[in-house]
Amino acid sequence: MEDKHQQILELLEKDSTLKADQIAAMLDMSLEEVHEQIALLEKNGTIVGYKAVVNWDNEPKKTVTALIEVKIAPQQGYGYEKVAERVSRYPQVQSVLLMSGGFDLAVQVEEKSLDDIAHFVWEKLARTDGVVSTATHFVLKKYKEDGISLFPEPEDDRVKDILI
Amino acid sequence: MNHENLLNPVAAGIPPSGIRKFFDILDEMEDVISLTVGEPDFVTPWGIRAESIRSLEHGHTHYTSNSGLLELRRQIAAYQKRRFGLSYDPEREILVTVGGSEAIDLAFRALLRPGDEVVVHEPCFVCYAPLVRLAGGEPVIVETKAEDEFRLTAAELERAITPKTKAVVLSFPNNPTGAVMEREHLEALAALLRDKNIYVVSDEIYAEMNYTGRRHVSIASLPDMRERTLVVSGFSKAFAMTGWRLGYIMAPADVMDVMKKIHQYALMCSPTASQYGAVEALRGCEADMQAMVREYDRRRQLILKGLRDLGLPCFEARCAFYVFPDIRRFGMSSEDFCSDLLMKERVAMVPGTAFGDCGEGFVRVSYAYSIKNITEALRRLERYISSHS
Numbered sequence: 001m002e003d004k005h006q007q008i009l010e011l012l013e014k015d016s017t018l019k020a021d022q023i024a025a026m027l028d029m030s031l032e033e034v035h036e037q038i039a040l041l042e043k044n045g046t047i048v049g050y051k052a053v054v055n056w057d058n059e060p061k062k063t064v065t066a067l068i069e070v071k072i073a074p075q076q077g078y079g080y081e082k083v084a085e086r087v088s089r090y091p092q093v094q095s096v097l098l099m100s101g102g103f104d105l106a107v108q109v110e111e112k113s114l115d116d117i118a119h120f121v122w123e124k125l126a127r128t129d130g131v132v133s134t135a136t137h138f139v140l141k142k143y144k145e146d147g148i149s150l151f152p153e154p155e156d157d158r159v160k161d162i163l164i
Numbered sequence: 165m166n167h168e169n170l171l172n173p174v175a176a177g178i179p180p181s182g183i184r185k186f187f188d189i190l191d192e193m194e195d196v197i198s199l200t201v202g203e204p205d206f207v208t209p210w211g212i213r214a215e216s217i218r219s220l221e222h223g224h225t226h227y228t229s230n231s232g233l234l235e236l237r238r239q240i241a242a243y244q245k246r247r248f249g250l251s252y253d254p255e256r257e258i259l260v261t262v263g264g265s266e267a268i269d270l271a272f273r274a275l276l277r278p279g280d281e282v283v284v285h286e287p288c289f290v291c292y293a294p295l296v297r298l299a300g301g302e303p304v305i306v307e308t309k310a311e312d313e314f315r316l317t318a319a320e321l322e323r324a325i326t327p328k329t330k331a332v333v334l335s336f337p338n339n340p341t342g343a344v345m346e347r348e349h350l351e352a353l354a355a356l357l358r359d360k361n362i363y364v365v366s367d368e369i370y371a372e373m374n375y376t377g378r379r380h381v382s383i384a385s386l387p388d389m390r391e392r393t394l395v396v397s398g399f400s401k402a403f404a405m406t407g408w409r410l411g412y413i414m415a416p417a418d419v420m421d422v423m424k425k426i427h428q429y430a431l432m433c434s435p436t437a438s439q440y441g442a443v444e445a446l447r448g449c450e451a452d453m454q455a456m457v458r459e460y461d462r463r464r465q466l467i468l469k470g471l472r473d474l475g476l477p478c479f480e481a482r483c484a485f486y487v488f489p490d491i492r493r494f495g496m497s498s499e500d501f502c503s504d505l506l507m508k509e510r511v512a513m514v515p516g517t518a519f520g521d522c523g524e525g526f527v528r529v530s531y532a533y534s535i536k537n538i539t540e541a542l543r544r545l546e547r548y549i550s551s552h553s
Binding site for chain 2: 011015018022025026027028154156158159160161163164
């Protein structure tokens with residue numbers, strides 16, 4: 001079962017639209033087992049959500065993304081966690097990563113405009129307790145997101161009428 | 165000129181594919197979910213493509229040695245040893261060919277004297293009998309059966325052997341049935357062949373796509389079989405490199421020397437950029453290959469379960485990327501069934517008869533397709549079946 005739940009995760013991580021009966025067939029499990037495993041993985045916080053990866057460039061609605069390097073002063077007794085948790089609470093923050101090297105947190109922020117990002121940095125991020133300094137980098141274009149290339153996929157150009 | 169009287173009657177006499185008509189219909193239809201194709205849907209792993217591009221950037225645009233890049237032959241030797249326990253000398257016993265097909269052609273051309281017989285089991289990939297004939301030999305067809313899980317049995321092979329038999333084709337893991345020959349089945353054939361002057365041409369192009377949980381066994385790895393076996397393999401299937409046209413053959417040096425001469429004059433050498441890519445395939449892309457194999461296995465289970473749930477008897481195909489369901493209960497020939505299904509539901513499968521007369525009553529379904537495609541095909545098939553019952 002250990003291996004099976006790993007395989008369920010691999011499948012769902014690649015395509016969260018897969019139905020339980022498809023997963024059951026692919027992994028040679030019963031439908032009940034799959035339902036049970038998924039429920040367990042959701043409950044214990046291993047599966048934390050299901051979502052579509054969207055290429056917003058194809059839509060009229062535009063967003064601006066920034067990667068912000070944040071230096072923080074670790075706090076007595078809490079280390080980096082407390083600050084990271086505070087930063088994570090803002091809904092415009094997409095990801096918060098603790099980094100090795102010249103800064104501490106890499107914070108990815110998505111907003112409607114440059115102004116909104118600037119506003120977020122001055123008003124919210126820089127004023128968060130424990131944040132010492134920030135350096136904001138704006139994303140110009142996304143080429144690959146969550147393991148999915150945003151370049152057009154090649155069409156299936158296999159020849160149908162030769163017998164191999 | 166009256167070409168008919170002038171052309172080589174053996175070549176001109178090769179029968180056209182029996183399912184040309186079916187393919188013509190398929191070709192003209194739109195919105196078809198086609199499960200007909202016998203090549204990976206994956207694009208070649210990037211690491212392989214990048215290495216090939218690099219070779220071009222570095223100006224490696226000339227011929228290679230007739231036998232192929234020595235580095236590639238060394239990688240092939242190491243890979244075959246590591247994966248399947250086979251030992252071949254990269255200097256003398258490995259030849260890089262233009263696809264597995266050239267390797268098969270070379271084997272027959274090197275082995276056959278006029279009138280020699282070659283045992284070919286069917287249903288199987290379509291090239292063996294025509295290539296035997298072109299090499300001056302005579303194919304002797306042995307039918308494998310669903311009740312034997314489409315394996316070639318020693319009893320059937322023994323019945324087919326005559327004093328004229330020069331070689332036996334072993335095409336396992338098998339296209340189109342998905343049949344696997346396990347060690348004990350190969351042992352039985354080896355016991356029969358060991359004391360005879362009969363070669364085995366073992367086409368192991370699908371060796372990596374084996375979902376039994378056990379590693380593919382080559383008949384060449386059995387005692388006394390190496391000296392009488394020619395092993396054909398290649399990069400097309402396992403590494404998703406069909407368009408690169410790169411295969412190889414491994415054989416005892418004396419046989420190889422003859423094949424090399426044919427290759428040297430007919431092909432000179434295999435494409436250089438492809439060979440550089442293939443070096444990287446074996447050196448650094450085994451994990452990519454295994455990820456694809458894992459994906460095929462999941463699709464296989466999905467499609468097997470889907471077909472069985474629809475009430476189609478389906479032999480447990482355990483290799484390659486094909487399943488071979490039994491469609492006899494529809495009371496139609498394989499070709500009629502496939503045409504009808506194509507017309508009514510726009511799902512394409514290959515009639516079993518394309519792979520030999522004994523494929524009648526079966527169809528080949530390829531799962532070298534996305535889960536989405538497979539699921540949609542099953543849905544349409546379900547609709548077709550429910551309107552037929």
